[in-house]
Amino acid sequence: MTIQHRFNLTLGAVLLTGTATFSQVASAAPQTMMVAGGCFWCVESDFEGIEGVTDVVSGYSGGHTDNPTYKQVSSGKTGHFEVVEIQFDDEKVSLQTLSDYYWKTIDPTDPNGQFCDKGAPYKTAMFYKDETQKAVFEASLAKVNNTKPFSADIVTEILPAKTFYPAEEYHQSYYTKNSIRYGFYRLSCGRDDRIEALWGEVASKQYH
Template sequence: MKMHFILKPSLGLLLLAGTASLSNVASAAPQTLMVAGGCFWCVESDFEPVEGVSEVISGYSGGHLDNPTYKQVSKGNTGHFEVVEIHFDDDIVSLKTLTDYFWKTIDPTDPRGQFCDKGAPYKTALFYQDAEQKAVFDASLAELNANKPFNADIVTEILPAKTFYAAEDYHQSYYTKNPIRYGYYRLSCGRDDRIEDLWGEVASKQYH
């Protein structure tokens, strides 16, 4: 009877340990990546179709004002970037793959903004949430500098992440809610033309 009494809690502890281990494995894959690539409508449309990406949220980060609105940020004096928060499954697509893809969806040589959008909110950046992300970003940037197909300097910053504020509902998945207006904006802004000039291809077209 004593042996039976002792073994039952031990087995329970083993089961609990196993459950905790499985829980850690299950929760290890989902991650988030924060990037600024100019107009967040465009960055969202570039990343949402990527396999392994489960959600992309447009928003603001990096500034000194809590809960900023689009009107406040667009004036350019709050310090915020237009940012997207990318939720992805690391078992399907790695942070390194997404980072390398990010470079080819932007003009990393423009210090004033992106394409037809100029000003502080439209500058490019990668925001690291921990040391591991920073190491991935730094390595990707080093590879880019060694192999970039153009001579201009890379000015995209690698910055520590700050609080992310989701943008207003009408900005979320704007390209699917207003495809004609979005398509006209992207074309008239010259985004894809400039990307093709820099990189020789438009990386996001593989998903459209």
């Protein structure tokens, strides 16, 4: 084997290895999941402590107004929900696990909102971006319907995803930026008390 031939083989191996490495990195791109669970400050807080979740962004989706503001959404006239977009590493936490966890962070029996926040923007929903997510969400809902420790019907909808609009910067990670105000709001709103009354536990407490 000539030196040139050996060099060509070595170069080819490097290129192939580089290609494989790039492919592996590309296939490990973070997954996203979008849900509504009332106040997005609380939903963001509930999901950010889970291992495998890499980012949670508060925002708006499901309505008919482009680039809505918080004031517009909270008026109830845009059709948007307060939502969070959850970014996660599916090698560390699965969509199924996050879906099952979601139910125990909300009151899925309330058709009018969540806890002290009432109105269309505060209703619960899961938004699927493809048929795979739809199947996972529907399976999770069926599981909860068969095992829920209460008799009331679950009214949370499973809907096709629409454009996600990030909320204003002051809403992002509100629970860490304004921890005292957030803690008072969550307590006075009765979120954890209602969740515990429904499910027997507050699922998010194990992560905080």
